[in-house]
Amino acid sequence: MDRAGVRQPDGESIVDLREPARGAVPLVLASPHSGADYREEFLASSRLDPLTLRRSEDSFVDEIFAAGPGLGAPLLAARFPRAYLDVNREPWELDPAMFSDALPGFCNIRSPRVRMGLGTIARIVASGEEIYARKLRFFEARTRVETLYQPYHQALRRLVGETEAAFGGYLLIDCHSMPSGASEIGGQDGADIVLGDCHGVSCAPPVFEAARSFLAQRGFAVALNAPYAGGFTTGHYGTPRRGRHALQIEINRALYMDERSYRRKPGFDRLRTEMTGLVAHLAQIMQDWLGEAPRAAAE
Secondary structure, X not given: OEEEEEEOOOOOEEEEEEEOOOOOOOEEEEEOOOOOOOOHHHXXXXXXXXXXXXXXXXXXXHHHOOOHHHHOOOEEEEOOOOOOOOOOOOOOEOOHHHEOOOOOOOXXXXXXXXXXXXXXXXXXXXXXXXXXXXXXXXXXXXXXXXXXXXHHHHHHHHHHHHHHHHHOOEEEEEEEEEOHXXXXXXXXXXXXXXXXXXXXXXXXXXXXXXXXXXXXXXOOOEEEOOOOOOXXXXXXXXXXXXXXXXXXXXXXXXXXXXXXXXXXXXXXXXXXXXXXXXXXXXXXXXXXXXXXXXXXXXX
C-alpha cells in the first residue's frame, strides 16, 4: 500500500491518501470530515474552545475504514477539520452575513445548507454554537477553497477517474459519522447507520440494497436517506446510468466513541471489522455488477 498526501508549498499535508499497490476493486473511499489538524489562526479567530469545535468532526472515521486499501480500494481523507472548510459542499456555498465585504456573484448564498449555517465555510458547529468571534473577509474563503477544497476534489476526481477507466465504473463510498442525537431525527428510532443515495439518484437500487442488507444482517439498525440523504459529493459523483455510483454512510458515534471525551469505546474494533466486511462485500457486488453490464448491453 502506498501512503501519500497532497501538500501545500510550505510542506503542510492537507489530505491523507492511501492507495493500494494495485487497484483491485471498483471502489473508492472518502472521509471528508475526519480531519483534526486545527490551525492556530483558526483557533484564534473562533469564539469556541478546541473541544467544542470538534463537534462537527467525524472523529476516527478514516481509521474505521482504514482496511480499504488492503482490499484494493484507495482511501482519501481530509486532514483539515470540517469546521474550517467543508468539502462536502459546493465550492462557494457562503453566507454573506459572515463576511465584512461583499461576496462575488458566483457564490451560492441561498442554498438550504447556507441557511442552516453549514455552508462551505460553516457559521456554526454541529451542536449549533457560532464559530467565529469576528467577520471574515472573502479572500479568506477564497484561500481556503483554492488551497484545500480544490486539491481535495482534484485528488478525488483522479481516483474515481482511474477506477472508472480500469473497471468501467465505480462505487464511491463517502464515509461519515453522526451525533447520536441526530439518529432520531426524521422519525428514526435511534438508527445505528444511515445510508444515503440522494433518494435513489446517486446509486443503483441493487447496490444500495446490498449495503442495507449486509448491515441489517449484522444487527445494525439501518435508516435510509433520513436524516441524511447525501451531500454534494454523493450527488456530484453519482451517475448510475453511466456506471458511476455514490453511497453515503453515516455511523452513529455512540457505537464507537464517547462523544464528550472523544475517546474510542471498546466497540471500536468490532465496528471497524464490520465496516471492513461491508467494503469487501460491496467490492464483490460492484465487480459482479460491472462485469455483467457489458454482457447485458450486448444481449
